[in-house]
Amino acid sequence: MNGRGYYQSVVSLDRRDFIAGGSTAALLALLQGKLSAQEKPKPAAAPEEPKKPVGPPVKCGVIGCGVWGRELINGLLRLPNAPITAICDHYPAFLNRAKNLAPNAKAYASHAELLADKEVEAVLIATPTHQHRALVEAALKAGKHVYCEAPLAHTIEEARAIAKSAKAAVKSNFQSGLNLRSDPQRLFLLPFIRSGAMGAPLRTRAQRNKKESWRRASPNPEREKEINWRLDKLTSAGLIGEIGIHQLDLIHWMLSTRPAAVQGYGRTLQWKDGRTVPDTVHAIFEYANGMTSSYESTLGNSFDGEYEMMYGSDAAIMIRQNKAWMFKEVDSPLLGWEVYARKDQFHKETGIALVANATKLVAQGENATDEVPPTQTPLHFALEAFIANSDITGTAVRDFAENFDITDIKALREYIATTAKSRMPAAGADEGFESAVVAIKAHEATLNNSRIVFQDDWFKIATS
Amino acid sequence: MKNPILISLFLTLVAINTQAATRYAAQPTGSKMRVDGTSNIHDWVVESALIGGWIEVDEKFPVDPAVTVVPGKFEVKALVSISVRSLKSGKTAMDVVMHEAMKFEKQPRIQYSIKTIAIKAAPAKAGDPVNVEAMGDLNVSGVSKPVTINMTMQRTDKNELIFTGQTAVKMTDFGITPPQPKLALGLIKTGDEVKLKFEWRTQRAEK
Numbered sequence: 001m002n003g004r005g006y007y008q009s010v011v012s013l014d015r016r017d018f019i020a021g022g023s024t025a026a027l028l029a030l031l032q033g034k035l036s037a038q039e040k041p042k043p044a045a046a047p048e049e050p051k052k053p054v055g056p057p058v059k060c061g062v063i064g065c066g067v068w069g070r071e072l073i074n075g076l077l078r079l080p081n082a083p084i085t086a087i088c089d090h091y092p093a094f095l096n097r098a099k100n101l102a103p104n105a106k107a108y109a110s111h112a113e114l115l116a117d118k119e120v121e122a123v124l125i126a127t128p129t130h131q132h133r134a135l136v137e138a139a140l141k142a143g144k145h146v147y148c149e150a151p152l153a154h155t156i157e158e159a160r161a162i163a164k165s166a167k168a169a170v171k172s173n174f175q176s177g178l179n180l181r182s183d184p185q186r187l188f189l190l191p192f193i194r195s196g197a198m199g200a201p202l203r204t205r206a207q208r209n210k211k212e213s214w215r216r217a218s219p220n221p222e223r224e225k226e227i228n229w230r231l232d233k234l235t236s237a238g239l240i241g242e243i244g245i246h247q248l249d250l251i252h253w254m255l256s257t258r259p260a261a262v263q264g265y266g267r268t269l270q271w272k273d274g275r276t277v278p279d280t281v282h283a284i285f286e287y288a289n290g291m292t293s294s295y296e297s298t299l300g301n302s303f304d305g306e307y308e309m310m311y312g313s314d315a316a317i318m319i320r321q322n323k324a325w326m327f328k329e330v331d332s333p334l335l336g337w338e339v340y341a342r343k344d345q346f347h348k349e350t351g352i353a354l355v356a357n358a359t360k361l362v363a364q365g366e367n368a369t370d371e372v373p374p375t376q377t378p379l380h381f382a383l384e385a386f387i388a389n390s391d392i393t394g395t396a397v398r399d400f401a402e403n404f405d406i407t408d409i410k411a412l413r414e415y416i417a418t419t420a421k422s423r424m425p426a427a428g429a430d431e432g433f434e435s436a437v438v439a440i441k442a443h444e445a446t447l448n449n450s451r452i453v454f455q456d457d458w459f460k461i462a463t464s
Numbered sequence: 465m466k467n468p469i470l471i472s473l474f475l476t477l478v479a480i481n482t483q484a485a486t487r488y489a490a491q492p493t494g495s496k497m498r499v500d501g502t503s504n505i506h507d508w509v510v511e512s513a514l515i516g517g518w519i520e521v522d523e524k525f526p527v528d529p530a531v532t533v534v535p536g537k538f539e540v541k542a543l544v545s546i547s548v549r550s551l552k553s554g555k556t557a558m559d560v561v562m563h564e565a566m567k568f569e570k571q572p573r574i575q576y577s578i579k580t581i582a583i584k585a586a587p588a589k590a591g592d593p594v595n596v597e598a599m600g601d602l603n604v605s606g607v608s609k610p611v612t613i614n615m616t617m618q619r620t621d622k623n624e625l626i627f628t629g630q631t632a633v634k635m636t637d638f639g640i641t642p643p644q645p646k647l648a649l650g651l652i653k654t655g656d657e658v659k660l661k662f663e664w665r666t667q668r669a670e671k
Binding site: 052053054055388395396399400402403404405408411412414415418419421422424 | 490492493511513514516517545547549550552553554555556557559560561564645
């Protein structure tokens with residue numbers, strides 16, 4: 001934030017205010033509907049937030065420069081230690097757009113060329129889901145660290161192949177694109193929920209409503225088919241596989257569980273354009289402890305957007321847009337700190353805000369009940385973790401090779417394990433695979449409007 | 465070469481000399497190094513599980529636990545090597561500050577070259593750990609200083625030598641400025657003195 005203080009007195013929002021540089025605070029004030037009468041006094045103890053020390057750079061190559069690939073590029077550009085030395089896409093228009101974002105990167109039309117580039121240490125894969133496997137296997141074989149977007153694959157067999165290669169590639173750091181696993185707000189919630197603050201978990205629900213067709217336009221028919229892989233059941237993991245997977249993974253992670261069965265409903269109601277992937281889905285999950293979850297998503301309506309709810313006997317927890325609230329039952333035990341916490345009204349319910357950096361706010365002289373300043377996106381934290389962890393793995397391998405026989409894989413694995421405590425939280429091969437199995441099968445249930453019982457075998461990776 | 469007798473004599477002499485020194489190479493797993501430090505806010509610890517290097521001893525050096533130890537001063541050749549970046553605290557930010565303070569890019573390794581090992585007395589029971597005094601040059605951040613470290617040497621059999629010990633050093637002795645990183649909560653002033661504790665496992669190298 002600029003040095004002007006977070007809240008500004010806004011008497012009239014004329015054009016000059018916006019243009020004169022007061023726009024950020026004014027815009028935020030508008031969006032949050034909050035107007036403060038006076039400017040907040042700057043806290044004496046902490047002037048400008050000092051720059052966080054970051055590790056040495058890890059040179060990155062991005063394969064797949066579509067909409068999300070370019071989002072990854074922008075994310076990497078915002079990190080101080082993630083230079084993009086190479087980009088790749090076989091579609092020239094996408095490659096050109098990416099070149100505009102990263103003009104110093106070498107632009108390759110084939111992934112083989114990018115993987116042969118010795119400069120590239122880490123590869124980020126953001127191609128269509130059904131192309132992940134071949135790329136991950138090739139990248140690991142080339143000795144690169146790999147970030148593979150979620151879902152790992154559109155079939156369990158391919159997801160398993162990816163997880164198996166990733167676990168076998170000791171010298172590579174592998175991260176799956178379940179970015180919420182690196183997000184500080186969710187990490188903050190984890191011990192809170194695991195400590196049982198909710199009481200006994202009864203049910204959960206997650207939804208994602210957004211009116212969008214998912215269909216991309218293209219100048220020619222072959223490209224049109226390729227670019228709309230999400231709409232074809234042969235190449236797509238559907239609404240649950242491509243988007244719901246993040247929300248479901250979050251819930252299963254928080255509650256340390258995975259479903260025993262799933263009943264799916266899938267319909268194409270809004271976008272009847274010949275697609276074979278439903279645009280409106282429901283999935284109900286059953287768990288061994290009796291709990292149930294529901295996941296609802298539609299591409300036909302945007303009301304109420306995206307959020308997750310977990311209902312327990314003592315409280316319900318809502319996670320929405322990087323924030324979380326707890327709604328306590330009247331008969332639940334007092335935790336003690338509720339009196340001091342910020343509360344927000346939701347229609348008739350009062351939510352206690354679960355603020356990740358409340359302690360830090362207080363230390364800086366801010367009030368823990370103040371509006372939480374905007375933080376970085378989960379993608380930012382996931383990329384930060386990927387770079388840091390790739391450096392840790394890479395350095396460990398180099399140190400080991402310098403002193404010992406690098407072909408002693410068992411000893412190498414043992415040594416790398418001792419560096420685990422320094423790693424930043426991130427989803428690895430195990431997490432990526434387990435969530436992929438759940439999401440792929442749930443999607444399958446919505447395709448066939450059926451009930452599927454999860455088999456333990458499906459979750460086994462069986463490394464040799 | 466012209467004279468076969470001279471050649472074979474030369475080669476024999478060389479062979480005798482190389483046979484006399486036995487090399488023990490660092491084992492890839494099982495070693496550990498720990499640095500304990502202080503600051504005005506909290507104590508800190510960094511650890512590494514990787515200690516590389518080797519030690520060469522001659523036939524007089526007591527490597528066999530079954531044989532009675534004869535006290536004395538033994539000339540040895542040894543290089544103990546620790547990668548600076550392998551030292552980790554568990555917090556990335558602190559590791560970065562520490563590695564930079566140690567100038568890891570200029571000098572990526574801490575190295576201890578041992579020249580002499582002195583054994584003052586035999587252990588009470590044959591096969592017990594032996595108290596030894598290692599004398600050599602410790603090189604940290606490009607600065608070399610003679611340092612003596614008291615250690616115990618364990619011999620499980622003739623093929624393994626395990627050195628355990630500790631010593632205290634001052635960062636400033638090696639040209640390292642104790643880091644004073646500015647963090648959100650204020651200024652951290654690191655203490656100058658640190659304690660080094662280690663266990664170094666070596667194994668007889670195959671010829």
